[in-house]
Amino acid sequence: MTTDRTDAAAVAEATTPESGIADPIPEATLARLPIYMRGLLEVAGDGVTTVSSRRLADLSGVNAAKVRKDLSYVGTRGTRGVGYEVDRLIREIGMVLSGEVTPVVIIGVGNLGRALSRYDGFVAGGFPVLALVDADSSMVGRRIAGVIVSHVDDLGKVVAETGCLLGIVATPAHAAQVAVDGLIAAGIRSILNFAPAVVSVPAEVELRKVDLATELQILGYHEHRREAANPQQVA
Amino acid sequence: MTTDRTDAAAVAEATTPESGIADPIPEATLARLPIYMRGLLEVAGDGVTTVSSRRLADLSGVNAAKVRKDLSYVGTRGTRGVGYEVDRLIREIGMVLSGEVTPVVIIGVGNLGRALSRYDGFVAGGFPVLALVDADSSMVGRRIAGVIVSHVDDLGKVVAETGCLLGIVATPAHAAQVAVDGLIAAGIRSILNFAPAVVSVPAEVELRKVDLATELQILGYHEHRREAANPQQVA
DNA sequence: AAGCGATTGTGCACGCATTCACATGCATGG
DNA sequence: CCATGCATGTGAATGCGTGCACAATCGCTT
Ligand SMILES: NC(=O)c1ccc[n+]([C@@H]2O[C@H](COP(=O)([O-])OP(=O)(O)OC[C@H]3O[C@@H](n4cnc5c(N)ncnc54)[C@H](O)[C@@H]3O)[C@@H](O)[C@H]2O)c1
Ligand SMILES: NC(=O)c1ccc[n+]([C@@H]2O[C@H](COP(=O)([O-])OP(=O)(O)OC[C@H]3O[C@@H](n4cnc5c(N)ncnc54)[C@H](O)[C@@H]3O)[C@@H](O)[C@H]2O)c1
Numbered sequence: 001m002t003t004d005r006t007d008a009a010a011v012a013e014a015t016t017p018e019s020g021i022a023d024p025i026p027e028a029t030l031a032r033l034p035i036y037m038r039g040l041l042e043v044a045g046d047g048v049t050t051v052s053s054r055r056l057a058d059l060s061g062v063n064a065a066k067v068r069k070d071l072s073y074v075g076t077r078g079t080r081g082v083g084y085e086v087d088r089l090i091r092e093i094g095m096v097l098s099g100e101v102t103p104v105v106i107i108g109v110g111n112l113g114r115a116l117s118r119y120d121g122f123v124a125g126g127f128p129v130l131a132l133v134d135a136d137s138s139m140v141g142r143r144i145a146g147v148i149v150s151h152v153d154d155l156g157k158v159v160a161e162t163g164c165l166l167g168i169v170a171t172p173a174h175a176a177q178v179a180v181d182g183l184i185a186a187g188i189r190s191i192l193n194f195a196p197a198v199v200s201v202p203a204e205v206e207l208r209k210v211d212l213a214t215e216l217q218i219l220g221y222h223e224h225r226r227e228a229a230n231p232q233q234v235a
Numbered sequence: 236m237t238t239d240r241t242d243a244a245a246v247a248e249a250t251t252p253e254s255g256i257a258d259p260i261p262e263a264t265l266a267r268l269p270i271y272m273r274g275l276l277e278v279a280g281d282g283v284t285t286v287s288s289r290r291l292a293d294l295s296g297v298n299a300a301k302v303r304k305d306l307s308y309v310g311t312r313g314t315r316g317v318g319y320e321v322d323r324l325i326r327e328i329g330m331v332l333s334g335e336v337t338p339v340v341i342i343g344v345g346n347l348g349r350a351l352s353r354y355d356g357f358v359a360g361g362f363p364v365l366a367l368v369d370a371d372s373s374m375v376g377r378r379i380a381g382v383i384v385s386h387v388d389d390l391g392k393v394v395a396e397t398g399c400l401l402g403i404v405a406t407p408a409h410a411a412q413v414a415v416d417g418l419i420a421a422g423i424r425s426i427l428n429f430a431p432a433v434v435s436v437p438a439e440v441e442l443r444k445v446d447l448a449t450e451l452q453i454l455g456y457h458e459h460r461r462e463a464a465n466p467q468q469v470a
Numbered sequence: 471a472a473g474c475g476a477t478t479g480t481g482c483a484c485g486c487a488t489t490c491a492c493a494t495g496c497a498t499g500g
Numbered sequence: 501c502c503a504t505g506c507a508t509g510t511g512a513a514t515g516c517g518t519g520c521a522c523a524a525t526c527g528c529t530t
Contacts, residue, residue: 023460028487030456034449038431052507061433065489068509080495080508098455115350116447121431125448127455165458166451189461190454196273196356198296206457208450212351212427213360214269215443216401219425220333220362221265222441223400225258226424263517287477300519303479315478316526 021075021096029070033093034125035060036067040090052083098126105131105164105188107179108171109139109149112194116168117145130162135175152182159186166190173197180207256310256331264305268328269360270295271302275325287318333361340366340399340423342414343406344374344384347429351403352380365397370410387417394421401425408432415442 025033039059043051053071057064071084076092078084104122106113109132116122117129132149134140140151150158158164167183169176169191176195183191184205193199193209201207274294278286288306292299306319311327313319339357341348344367351357352364367384369375375386385393393399402418404411404426411430418426419440428434428444436442 025456026486027453030453031449034431034446034452035433039433053509054507059433061435063489064507065491065510066487068507069488072509078508079497081497081506083507096456097452098459102451102455102458104451111350111353115346118346119447121448122451125452127448127451166454190458192450192454196269198270198274198294200296204461206454208454210445210447210450211269212354212445213356213362214266215427215445216337216339216357216362217269217332217360218262218265219401219427219441219443220337221260221331223337223425224333226439261517289477298519299477300480300521301517303477304518307479313478314526315524316476316528318477 021092022073025073025096029073032060032062032066032070033074033097035062036070037090037093037097040086040093044086044090049086050079050083051086051089053078055083101126101128102166103128103130103162103164104166104168105129105133105155105159105162105183105186106168106170107133107152107155107183108169108175108195109134109142109144110170110172113168113170114144116170117147127166131158131164133158135171152179155182156186159183159188164188166192169193169195171195256327257308260308260331264308267295267297267301267305268309268332270297271305272325272328272332275321275328279321279325284321285314285318286321286324288313290318336361336363337401338363338365338397338399339401339403340364340368340390340394340397340418340421341403341405342368342387342390342418343404343410343430344369344377344379345405345407348403348405349379351405352382362401366393366399368393370406387414390417391421394418394423399423401427404428404430406430 036056039056040051042059053064053067057067060067071078071089074092074096076084076089104127106116106129109117113132113134117132122129129145129147132144132147133152133155134149135152137151139149142149165188167188167190169179169183171179173195174197176193176197177199179195180191180193180199180201184201189204190206191201191208193207194212196211196213199207271291274291275286277294278290288299288302292302295302303313306313306324309327309331311319311324339362341351341364344352348367348369352367357364364380364382367379367382368387368390369384370387372386374384377384400423402423402425404414404418406414408430409432411428411432412434414430415426415428415434415436419436424439425441426436426443428442429447431446431448434442
């Protein structure tokens with residue numbers, strides 16, 4: 001179950017020929033690359049040309065050894081005794097993280113969908129929201145952040161026209177599975193789900209979820225626990 | 236480094252006297268409890284009184300053994316050959332997840348802050364947003380989802396009056412550290428940060444982050460990678 | 471009353487991620 | 501041109517999370 005590829009294919013895939021990028025970059029590393037990127041862009045703005053793993057670790061709030069191991073997956077080689085070249089790092093991490101602009105479609109234009117549509121951080125990060133769809137016909141035709149809302153029935157057409165590769169689900173929970181199925185039918189294979197619902201997808205589709213209620217409950221647990229252990233009055 | 240408590244203290248802390256709740260519930264388990272809860276509430280609505288780990292696993296999209304191990308941390312004992320009592324499970328998971336209502340304060344009432352304020356799922360989950368603060372005085376005094384926006388300078392007062400225990404940061408990235416410091420000064424010790432910035436907090440404060448841009452970038456990486464491996468034309 | 475089918479509870483092994491520790495190797499200064 | 505110092509790159513140890521596999525145990529049927 002680990003892999004059904006041949007050994008030859010696995011070896012060929014171990015590194016890409018041109019760059020030294022290890023092909024399956026660990027998820028944990030992947031999640032940190034954007035953080036490093038932010039720190040790098042920051043120091044680059046200050047005119048700094050090289051950073052040590054130590055410095056980048058401080059900027060990112062992580063361990064220095066972790067930074068070095070992470071960067072080794074990206075293929076970047078630093079210079080011993082000096083550090084890493086900032087520009088090169090930015091370029092190479094940028095290459096790994098979806099190289100170019102990747103347009104996004106949002107399905108469900110309610111409170112959350114609208115907030116996400118207007119988020120300029122997505123555009124800045126190379127993820128412009130180029131399509132919005134909703135099931136509510138009173139919403140269809142409205143313009144939000146420069147994009148006209150289409151009806152969910154036209155999802156396939158809209159996705160094809162705009163070339164969206166990523167889908168964001170912001171419908172109510174009970175519509176989440178339908179929404180996801182629609183996105184997949186439209187050719188989308190990478191989906192971010194905000195609805196608090198368990199949805200199933202075929203193996204070739206990448207589904208990630210953001211569950212805000214769960215985040216609060218985890219915080220609540222710790223808060224709760226702290227108070228139980230340490231009963232101090234606020235007043 | 237594993238623990239610097241005495242063995243006696245560790246043993247005393249292993250379980251709370253009244254219930255069989257293992258005290259430090261693993262983070263991974265904790266993150267799944269709300270999912271189980273949703274499935275349980277769903278089947279409870281259908282009048283079902285018992286569930287097997289298998290059934291709950293299917294409802295939650297996880298492995299059955301994982302469900303059983305998770306529930307063992309909660310302290311619930313099922314009946315062999317039968318399953319778990321739904322009502323009891325709901326009650327006991329509810330106990331673990333911050334027992335009662337936990338009010339929340341949101342700092343930064345922009346696009347995202349407003350969407351979160353209006354999210355009824357928080358109220359339903361026992362996390363009512365009872366306070367809103369912003370630095371922009373033109374925002375102060377406005378009413379959003381029944382709550383009047385206060386000035387960030389009054390954060391301490393507002394938190395004290397409303398008894399908020401959880402803080403949500405929805406300010407721009409450059410203000411995130413200031414916002415977090417403010418929350419901590421106001422007595423908040425559990426914080427959820429939406430700003431894409433590295434912030435530091437004292438050890439006793441629990442800080443979680445939700446980084447939407449990173450989520451998209453991880454999806455983008457996989458999409459990117461899939462296309463590189465499998466160059467198929469859309470048209 | 472006893473066997474049977476079903477489901478729990480958990481020991482165990484495996485893999486991923488984190489972190490330490492240190493040898494390796496480059497740049498710089500004398 | 502060589503020595504010195506500093507930061508990289510990585511081997512190895514540890515811990516956490518996952519999932520298999522199975523014995524223990526319960527209710528129900530005969
Ligand atoms: N608002 C928040 O801050 C927030 C926070 C966390 C999670 N969420 C989750 O995000 C989702 C959206 O939240 P919201 O507050 O925006 O809800 P909302 O009710 O404001 O918006 C939902 C939108 O989805 C549309 N919709 C319904 N069914 C659809 C379908 N089949 N296809 C396309 N569109 C459809 C509706 O017309 C509506 O416009 C919910 O699942 C919610 O639980 C929201
Ligand atoms: N909008 C989204 O969908 C979205 C998505 C992902 C992440 N984010 C992040 O969430 C944060 C908020 O996003 P937004 O779109 O709501 O931005 P926004 O600019 O619409 O709102 C930010 C609000 O914070 C207030 N503010 C600024 N400094 C403050 C301070 N020191 N104390 C209190 N309030 C202060 C501003 O007055 C403003 O009202 C940003 O960091 C953004 O990167 C937003």
